[in-house]
Amino acid sequence: xxxxxxxxxxxxxxxxxxxxxxxxxxxxxxxxxxxxxxxxxxxxxxxxxxxxxxxxxxxxxxxxxxxxxxxxxxxxxxxxxxxxxxxxxxxxxxxxxxxxxxxxxxxxxxxxxxxxxxxxxxxxxxxxxxxxxxxxxxxxxxxxxxxxxxxxxxxxxxxxxxxxxxxxxxxxxxxxxxxxxxxxxxxxxxxxxxxxxxxxxxxxxxxxxxxxxxxxxxxxxxxxxxxxxxxxxxxxxxxxxxxxxxxxxxxxxxxxxxxxxxxxxxxxxxxxxxxxxxxxxxxxxxxxxxxxxxxxxxxxxxxxxxxxxxxxxxxxxxxxxxxxxxxxxxxxxxxxxxxxxxxxxxxxxxxxxxxxxxxxxxxxxxxxxxxxxxxxxxxxxxxxxxxxxxxxxxxxxxxxxxxxxxxxxxxxxxxxxxxxxxxxxxxxxxxxxxxxxxxxxxxxxxxxxxxxxxxxxxxxxxxxxxxxxxxxxxxxxxxxxxxxxxxxx
Numbered sequence: 001x002x003x004x005x006x007x008x009x010x011x012x013x014x015x016x017x018x019x020x021x022x023x024x025x026x027x028x029x030x031x032x033x034x035x036x037x038x039x040x041x042x043x044x045x046x047x048x049x050x051x052x053x054x055x056x057x058x059x060x061x062x063x064x065x066x067x068x069x070x071x072x073x074x075x076x077x078x079x080x081x082x083x084x085x086x087x088x089x090x091x092x093x094x095x096x097x098x099x100x101x102x103x104x105x106x107x108x109x110x111x112x113x114x115x116x117x118x119x120x121x122x123x124x125x126x127x128x129x130x131x132x133x134x135x136x137x138x139x140x141x142x143x144x145x146x147x148x149x150x151x152x153x154x155x156x157x158x159x160x161x162x163x164x165x166x167x168x169x170x171x172x173x174x175x176x177x178x179x180x181x182x183x184x185x186x187x188x189x190x191x192x193x194x195x196x197x198x199x200x201x202x203x204x205x206x207x208x209x210x211x212x213x214x215x216x217x218x219x220x221x222x223x224x225x226x227x228x229x230x231x232x233x234x235x236x237x238x239x240x241x242x243x244x245x246x247x248x249x250x251x252x253x254x255x256x257x258x259x260x261x262x263x264x265x266x267x268x269x270x271x272x273x274x275x276x277x278x279x280x281x282x283x284x285x286x287x288x289x290x291x292x293x294x295x296x297x298x299x300x301x302x303x304x305x306x307x308x309x310x311x312x313x314x315x316x317x318x319x320x321x322x323x324x325x326x327x328x329x330x331x332x333x334x335x336x337x338x339x340x341x342x343x344x345x346x347x348x349x350x351x352x353x354x355x356x357x358x359x360x361x362x363x364x365x366x367x368x369x370x371x372x373x374x375x376x377x378x379x380x381x382x383x384x385x386x387x388x389x390x391x392x393x394x395x396x397x398x399x400x401x402x403x404x405x406x407x408x409x410x411x412x413x414x415x416x417x418x419x420x421x422x423x424x425x426x427x428x429x430x431x432x433x434x435x436x437x438x439x440x441x442x443x444x445x446x447x448x449x450x451x452x453x454x455x456x457x458x459x460x461x462x463x464x465x466x467x468x469x470x471x472x473x474x475x476x477x478x479x480x481x482x483x484x485x486x487x488x489x
Contacts, residue, residue, distance in 0.1 A: 046080065052078050074353055085107060089102075104340055105353070117147055127152075147421050149243075157336045157358070160333065165290070192261075220262070220290060222433070241420035360378050424485050
C-alpha cells in the first residue's frame with residue numbers, strides 16, 4: 001500500500017505540474033516575465049514607407065505601456081522587401097557566414113514558414129494561446145497558420161488582405177455614357193472581359209483614320225491568385241494538399257475558362273500589363289481598371305500622366321470579380337508573424353506582443369494606414385472601423401477607407417481561401433504566376449507585329465486563340481506545373 005500511495009502522489013504531482021504549464025500557456029495567469037529584468041525581442045518585417053512608420057509607432061506604444069509593465073522591449077527592423085526578408089531568414093537558419101542571428105519574430109508567408117518549420121526553427125504558438133483566445137480570430141486565418149505536421153499553430157495572423165477591383169472613375173464615365181457600360185458588369189470575370197472588348201472597340205473608333213489602335217481596359221496583379229481563386233470559384237482546388245504533399249487538379253474545361261478570360265483578351269489588347277504593377281498602368285493611362293490586393297489601394301494614382309499632359313482622376317472600389325455561376329470566393333493573403341524557437345520566456349513574450357498588436361483597436365489603426373484587414377472577428381466591421389477612427393482621431397486616405405469598407409460590407413457572404421502549404425509550393429506558384437502571362441506577352445507582341453504589316457486584329461490573332469493554341473498551352477502548362485510541384489528544376 002505504501003508503494004501505491006507513493007505512486008499516486010507522484011501522479012498527482014505530475015498532474016499539478018501539467019496544470020500549471022497549461023495555465024501558463026493558455027491563460028497567461030503565471031507569467032515567466034519580470035518587469036525588473038525585461039526581455040528584449042527583435043522583429044523583422046518587410047514594411048516600407050507609411051506602413052513601416054505605422055508599425056514602428058505601434059511598437060513604440062507597446063514598449064511604453066504594456067511592454068514596460070510586463071517586462072518586454074521590442075525592436076523592429078525592416079528588411080526592405082519580402083525577398084530580402086526571406087533571404088535574411090534563410091541565411092540565419094542555415095548559419096551562413098556574416099548572417100545576423102535569428103530574430104525572435106519575423107513576417108512570413110505560409111510557404112516560407114513551412115520551409116523554416118521543417119528545419120525545426122519555429123515555436124509552437126499553440127502552447128501560448130487558449131482556445132478562447134483562438135476563437136477571437138477569423139477561423140480561416142488561424143487555420144492557415146496550422147502548418148505543423150501535428151496541426152499546431154506556427155503562424156500568428158497579424159494583418160491580412162484580399163483583392164478588390166480599382167477603377168479610374170473619371171475616365172470610365174465618358175466611356176459608360178457613350179456605350180451604356182455598367183459597373184455591375186465588372187462584378188464577374190466574363191463581364192470584365194466583355195467590357196474590355198467594348199472599351200477597346202470604342203477607343204479604336206475614336207480615331208477612325210487609324211485602325212487597330214484601341215486601348216486596353218483592364219489588368220491583373222498576381223496571376224497566381226487568378227488561377228487558385230478562379231479554379232476555386234469553379235469548384236476546383238488546384239492544389240489538393242495532404243501531409244505536406246500536393247496532388248495537382250487541372251481539369252481542362254475549367255482551365256479553358258481561365259485561358260479565355262485572361263490570355264485571349266491579353267493577346268487581343270483588351271487587357272494590358274506594362275509596368276511592374278497594374279496601378280502603374282493606371283497612372284500612365286494604359287488601363288482604366290485592375291484587380292489587385294487591398295494593400296495596393298494606397299498606390300492607386302490620383303492623376304493620369306500621359307505624354308501630352310496629365311489630369312486628375314477619382315477612384316471606385318468594387319469587389320474582386322467572380323466567374324459567372326461560380327462560388328463567391330476571394331483570396332486570403334498577407335504574411336503573418338512567426339516566432340523563432342528559443343525558450344519559454346522569449347516565446348511567451350513574443351506572443352504577448354502579437355496578441356497586443358492584434359487587438360481590434362491596434363490592428364485597425366495599422367489597417368487604416370496599410371490597407372491590411374484586421375484579424376480578429378470583432379474588428380472586421382465598418383462600425384468598428386468608424387468607431388476607432390473617431391476615438392483615435394485618425395485621418396484615413398479615402399482609397400484605403402473605401403477598400404476596407406467594401407470588404408467589410410461583403411464579408412458575411414465571402415468565402416476567403418488560400419491553399420495549404422506544401423513542399424515546392426513556391427515553385428509551383430511561380431508557374432501559375434508566369435507561365436500563361438509570359439506566353440500572352442510574347443504572343444501579343446507577335447499580333448502587334450502582324451497588325452503593323454497590315455493584318456486586322458482578328459486575322460493577326462486567329463492562330464493564337466484557336467483550339468490548337470489552347471491545347472498546346474494546356475499541355476505545356478500541366479507539364480510545367482507537375483515538374484515544379486515535383487521539385488524538378
